[in-house]
Amino acid sequence: MQILSIKNHRQRSVLSLVFCALIGVWLDGKAADQGKRPNILFAFADDWGRYASAYAAVDGPGTMNDAIQTPHFDRVAREGVLFKNAFVTAPSCTPCRSSLLSGQYFWRTGQGAILQGAKWDANIPSYPLILHDVGYHIGETYKVWSPGSPVDAPYGAGKYAYQSAGGKFNQFSQNVTQMVRQGKSIKEAKQVLYDEVMRNFNDFLEARPDGQPFCYWFGPTLVHRKWTKGSGKEFWGIDPDALKGKMPAFLPDVHEVRQDMADYFGEIQAFDAALGLMLKRLEEMGELDNTLVVVSGDHGAPGFPNGKCNLYDFGVGVSLAVRWGDFNGGRVVEDFINLMDLAPTFLEAAGAKTPSVMTGRSFVSALKSDQSGWIDPTRNWVVTGRERHVAMSREGYVPYPQRALRTPDFLYILNFEPHRWPMGDPLHMGMDKRPSLEDLTERTFVTYADMDASPTKAWLFDHESDASWKWYYDVAFGRRPFVELYDLKRDKDQIRNVAQSVEYARVRGKLHEQLMTVLRDTNDPRVTQESPVFEHAPFAGE
DSSP: OOOOOHHHHHHOOHHHHHHHHHHTSSBOGGGOSGGGSOEEEEEEETTOOSOOHHHHHHHOSSSGGGGOOOHHHHHHHHHSEEEEEEEOSSSSHHHHHHHHHHTSOGGGSGGGGOSSSOOOOTTSOOHHHHHHHTTOEEEEEEOOOOTTSOTTOOTTOSTTBOOTTOSGGGGHHHHHHHHHHTTOOHHHHHHHHHHHHHHHHHHHHHTSOTTOOEEEEEEOOTTSSOOOTTHHHHHHOOOGGGGTTOSOTTSOOSHHHHHHHHHHHHHHHHHHHHHHHHHHHHHHHTOGGGEEEEEEESSSOTTSTTSTTOOSHHHHEEOEEEEETTSOOSEEEEEEEEGGGHHHHHHHHHTBOOOTTOOOOOOHHHHHOOOOBOSOTTOOOEEEEEOOSSGGGSGGGOOOOEEEEEOSSEEEEEESOTTSOTTOOSSOTTOOSOOOHHHHHHOGGGSSTTSOOOHHHHHHHHTTTOTTTHHHHHHHHSOOOSEEEEETTTOTTOOOOOTTOGGGHHHHHHHHHHHHHHHHHTTOHHHHOSSOGGGSOOOTTO
16 A cells, blocks of 8 residues: 655545545554544653663662652553563664654664754655544654654644643753742742643643544653753752662763763653653543553663663663553563564554554554563564764764664674774864863763763763773773674673674674674665765755
8 A cells, every 4th residue: 555645644635534534444443433542642751761760670779770760650661561671773863763753774764864964755654644644633742853844843843743831841950940040949940840741731632623532742852961960969869879889880980970870860750750740631531541651762871971872772772661551561571672663553553554664563462461571582682773873973974884683692783884983083073172071061062972961971081091990981982893792691781892702603693694684674775785875964955
C-alpha cells in the first residue's frame, strides 16, 4: 500500500477519512471500534539516560540510581512494565527522533537525521501522522522535531503544537532560581512551572473532538543543559556526596563532578513531577486505564564523558517504562528494545497497519504477556550508530561515523574514521588559545563541541596535566581505534578494550559479521555507498 506523504496529509478530504474508517484500510478488525483504541501519552525527556529510582531496585545497591527519586516513573513501571535494556538508535537528539518517528534506523532517514540542516523526506511515513489518518487527535508540547511542522519552527510552534501557556518549564532550574530571587519560595516557583505544563496539556485535551482517542508527545528540554549549579541539592535535596563511590569508572569521583550529576538528577526529578501531574489528570478524567503511557529519554547524559554522542551504554542506554491499563503490571523485562520499536508498537496498539519500510519491531506482545525476564529470545541485541552531531565540530563539517552492536555479553564498536576526534576538533570556532574554565562551563563550541559545556568538562581540562587524572581526560577527548570490544561480564563500565586480544578473536569476528549483516540489510549508506550523504556539509539551503 502506498504510504501517505505529508503533502497528502494536508490535502486529504473528509470523504477519504470516512472511506478509510468504513473499510478499515488502516484499522485492525479488533480496533475498528474507535472507543476501544487506547490513548497514547508519550513522555520523552531530552538527554535522559538510564537513571530512575526504579532501576535501583532491579540493579541492586551501589549505583548512581540510589541517589535519585522518580516516584511517578516508578509508578508506571510498577503498574506496567520496566524494561532493563532499552537503547536509542543514535545518541543525538535529531537522529534519535527521526528514527523514533519513522520506526527506522536513523541512517534510512537521510538529512532528517542531521541535527543542523535537517530536512524531512515527505515520503517517509511517521507514526503520528498515520495515527492522525486513522482518527487520532495528535499533539505535542515543547520539543519534538516532527514531520508536519516547519524544520526551523521554534519549539512549540509546529502545526500540532500546544504551548500557549509558554515554554519556561524547558529551563526549569534557571526559572526557579530567578523566581526565588524575586521573592517566591521554591515550592511556589515550582508550582508556576507545573501550572504551565498542565495548561498546555489541558489545552490539548480540550481541543480533542468528542470520542476521539489521542496521541500526545510531552517533550520538555529541561534535562538538556544548562542547569543552575547546585540546584540538585537546593531544589531537590540530592546530596552530591551520596554519589561518592557509585560513579561509573570513567567519571572522576570528585565533588565537582558529583555535584554536576546531582544537578542533572534534579532536572530528571522535575520531569518526573510533571509526569505525575499528567497521570493524575488522566485519572481524574477516567482515561488512565485506556491510555498507553510510555516514558523514556532520547539518549544519555550531556556534558559528561562517554554520555551523549557516544555509543557506550552511558550514551545510548535509556530509561523505559510502559503502562497499559490492566495488562499484567509489575513486571521487569530483559528483552532488548530499540526506541525505533516504539512506532510500530504505537501503531499496533492503535490497530493501524505498520508500513513495511519500518525496521523497528512492535513489542505489544511483551506488554500483553504475563511473563518477566526474557520474553522474546530473539530480542537479545540492538544496533546503534552515530554520524554528525554539531555540524561545525570538525574542520570540513565532517561527522564522526560509528556503528555498534550491543548484546547481553558484549559491546562491539566500529569507528570508521579513527583519525578524527570523537568529540570534535580541539580549539574550534576560531579559538587560537586554550579556553578558560568559564568558557568550558558555558560555551559548548569553544572546543570539542560534541561534548556540551559543563562543570565536568571544565574540571577535566583543569586537571589535564595532573598525572593522576590524565586518563579521564584522554577517555573523554582522545582518539579511538578502529575497533572497540568490551566484555560486559568483566567490564560493565566499558573501559577495557579487548579488541586486539587473541582470546577474543573469534567473538570479534562473529560480532563483526552480525553487525555488518544488519547494516547491509538495512541499506546503511555508511557501508553501501562510496560517499555517504553524511560526509557532506548539512545546510538546509543546499
